[in-house]
Amino acid sequence: MNYVSTRNKSKVFKFKDVFLKGLADDGGLFVPEVEFKFNDEQLNSLKGSDYNQLAKEIISPFVDDFINDHDLTKIIEKSYSSFRKNNVIDLIKVEDRFILELFHGPTLAFKDVAMQLLGNFYEYYLEKNNEKINIVVATSGDTGAAAIEAIKGKKNLNIFVLHPHNRISSVQRKIMTTVKDNNVFNIAINGNFDDCQNLVKSMFEDRNFSKSINMSGVNSINWARIIAQSVYYFYSYFLIQDKTKPINFSVPTGNFGDVYAGYLAKKMGLPINKLVVATNQNDILHRAISEGKYVSEKVSETLSPSMDIQIASNFERLIYDLNNKDDKLTSSIMKSIKTDGLYIIDETTLKKINSDFLSASLNENEVLKTISNVYTKNNLILDPHTAIGFAAFEKVKLDGNNIVLATAHPSKFPDAINKAIKMNAELPKELQYVLSEKENYDIIENNLESIKKHITERVK
Ligand SMILES: *Cc1c(COP(=O)(O)O)cnc(C)c1O
Numbered sequence: 001m002n003y004v005s006t007r008n009k010s011k012v013f014k015f016k017d018v019f020l021k022g023l024a025d026d027g028g029l030f031v032p033e034v035e036f037k038f039n040d041e042q043l044n045s046l047k048g049s050d051y052n053q054l055a056k057e058i059i060s061p062f063v064d065d066f067i068n069d070h071d072l073t074k075i076i077e078k079s080y081s082s083f084r085k086n087n088v089i090d091l092i093k094v095e096d097r098f099i100l101e102l103f104h105g106p107t108l109a110f111k112d113v114a115m116q117l118l119g120n121f122y123e124y125y126l127e128k129n130n131e132k133i134n135i136v137v138a139t140s141g142d143t144g145a146a147a148i149e150a151i152k153g154k155k156n157l158n159i160f161v162l163h164p165h166n167r168i169s170s171v172q173r174k175i176m177t178t179v180k181d182n183n184v185f186n187i188a189i190n191g192n193f194d195d196c197q198n199l200v201k202s203m204f205e206d207r208n209f210s211k212s213i214n215m216s217g218v219n220s221i222n223w224a225r226i227i228a229q230s231v232y233y234f235y236s237y238f239l240i241q242d243k244t245k246p247i248n249f250s251v252p253t254g255n256f257g258d259v260y261a262g263y264l265a266k267k268m269g270l271p272i273n274k275l276v277v278a279t280n281q282n283d284i285l286h287r288a289i290s291e292g293k294y295v296s297e298k299v300s301e302t303l304s305p306s307m308d309i310q311i312a313s314n315f316e317r318l319i320y321d322l323n324n325k326d327d328k329l330t331s332s333i334m335k336s337i338k339t340d341g342l343y344i345i346d347e348t349t350l351k352k353i354n355s356d357f358l359s360a361s362l363n364e365n366e367v368l369k370t371i372s373n374v375y376t377k378n379n380l381i382l383d384p385h386t387a388i389g390f391a392a393f394e395k396v397k398l399d400g401n402n403i404v405l406a407t408a409h410p411s412k413f414p415d416a417i418n419k420a421i422k423m424n425a426e427l428p429k430e431l432q433y434v435l436s437e438k439e440n441y442d443i444i445e446n447n448l449e450s451i452k453k454h455i456t457e458r459v460k
Contacts, residue, residue: 001064002033003223006320007331009033015066019121019224020133022217023204028331029316030223036061038269047238051087052076054238055231058268059117062227067124075124079116082106084428088113089232091239091403094378097393098403099386100236100249107175108409108431109306110258111146114228118218119150126156134213134459135159136203138196140254140306141168142408144186145175147218152181160185160455162196165443168305171412171427171434178437185458186441187451192299194311195446202448209452213459220257221313229261234270236403246273246400250392252385252407253277254307256285256314263318263356273400276358278392280304280384283361285312290359292345294337303367303416304384306408322349360395362388371420381417381425383410 002012007028013021018030038046046057055076060069067075080088083104090101105112126133135157137147144161151159161176165188177186189196197219204210204217218225237247249272251259259277266272279286280302288294296310320330337343345353362370370387374380382390386406393402410417410425417425427435444450 001036001062003030004033005029005327006031006316007327007334009325009327015063015224016125019066019118019222020125020216022219022222023201026331027205027334028327029221029314029320031317031320032062035267037267040269043269046234051089051231051235052080054235055080055228058231058234059227062223067121071124075120076117079120082116083112084430087235089235091236094374094380096402097390098236098240098401099390099406100232100403101406102232103383103406103409105146106149107142107145108412108428109142109146110229110405110407111142112149113232114225115143115146115150115218117228118222118224119147119154121224122151122157122216123154132156132214133216134455135216135218136162136200136455137218138162138193138200139168139176140164140193140308141172142306142412143219145172148176148179148184148186152179152184154183158183158185158459160187160458162187162189162199162451164188164192164196165190167192167301167308169413169415171414172305173441174434174437174439175412175431177439177441178434180440185455187454188441188443189446189451190443191446193305193308194299197311197313199446199448199451203452206452213455219313220255226257226261226264226314229258230265230268233262233265233272237265237270237272240401240403242401246398248272248274248276248393248398248400248402250276250278250389250402250404252304252307252389252405253279253285254282254309254312256312256318258405258407259357260314260317266356274358274396274398275356276360276389276392276396276398278389279359279361280307280367280388281361281363282308282310284310285315286359286361288315288343288345289353289357292347292350294343294345296337296341302384303364303413303419304388306385307388318353319343322352358396358398360392362391366391367416368420371417375421381410381421381423382406383408383413383425384416
């Protein structure tokens with residue numbers, strides 16, 4: 001399979017480059033040159049597979065030259081052995097909906113599903129090629145933890161994680177900062193998540209710097225993450241017995257990553273009806289999908305910090321698709337988003353979007369109410385992100401089998417849960433040690449040169 005940048009189709013790349021670079025040199029995102037689709041017979045043959053088998057079948061066509069099927073199978077098994085569920089995820093019925101629990105990995109959020117795999121891909125590649133890499137990543141709380149857990153202690157790799165100081169939950173921070181391995185570096189930035197993301201972007205764009213440290217990224221635009229995430233759409237779809245009704249997914253999202261993975265699954269042939277983009281009050285994606293107005297506003301802090309974002313990086317992949325894979329047009333749209341902070345979507349394009357995507361946004365009160373209602377009715381605690389996905393189905397009113405992606409374990413967000421139901425959600429016993437362990441991180445100003453200096457001094 002060949003890949004191109006959404007901003008320049010004339011140059012082709014292989015999975016190795018797509019995976020290691022993350023972002024194309026022209027600032028675009030990598031996408032397959034030609035879309036991949038299973039035929040009906042192939043799709044049928046995937047039903048009934050266990051999670052690991054299914055993952056291999058879905059991931060294999062995208063990584064052909066990078067790893068053979070035998071090694072891929074081994075890597076998938078290794079990656080998912082760290083999960084507390086045999087088949088990685090769980091699907092439970094709650095009221096009239098299904099909840100797809102994706103948080104049974106080592107850091108209690110869905111990001112482990114992709115990141116465990118990426119960590120092992122790095123190890124596999126670096127060992128074979130005798131290279132060293134420094135990973136630099138911005139986090140709104142969960143990516144960093146998942147990445148650290150996937151990379152810690154691995155040879156030939158260091159990881160630097162930038163998180164917004166005092167803007168992630170204490171449990172989110174502790175899961176990252178209590179890790180002791182000496183290839184892990186936590187940095188708290190005096191700024192918000194978008195500041196952290198912009199710092200990382202600038203470091204990548206500084207070719208001298210990024211080359212000098214052999215920098216690589218694992219943020220949610222990394223294509224390898226997207227493919228790994230599309231697997232659970234297939235897996236949960238196949239678990240639903242009643243196929244007489246359409247199957248819809250509601251996805252709590254900020255960066256448009258997880259929901260794009262669902263869209264990719266649909267493009268691969270999985271007959272998903274609608275994908276519901278569920279946002280908190282940082283609702284740029286909701287305004288884009290419901291009114292055609294992709295307009296950046298100021299980020300506000302919410303109870304669901306992993307979605308406190310006003311730049312939905314992965315949206316560029318959809319823009320590219322909607323504009324018939326026109327790289328020049330995508331490039332100019334992205335330029336105007338950067339300079340003017342907006343993209344107005346015309347009616348025809350919006351119709352196209354709405355054939356796949358609907359959206360809803362929840363304010364803080366609605367989030368708290370949802371957590372408390374669901375708890376009272378079902379004795380089940382939803383984390384604030386999942387609560388947004390859950391309630392989104394009440395706003396968009398779709399008939400069918402409605403599946404909510406549960407993206408994090410409630411114990412990761414103790415303040416939100418306490419506010420909603422005056423209770424604590426207990427951490428799984430495997431993670432309770434983080435509460436009392438010593439933390440280790442540096443606080444640095446929101447300044448590119450300071451960060452670069454800090455990282456350079458620590459690269460071994
Ligand atoms: C990262 C994250 C999200 C949003 O993921 P996107 O990549 O923006 O789709 C939602 N919920 C939780 C708990 C997360 O950690």
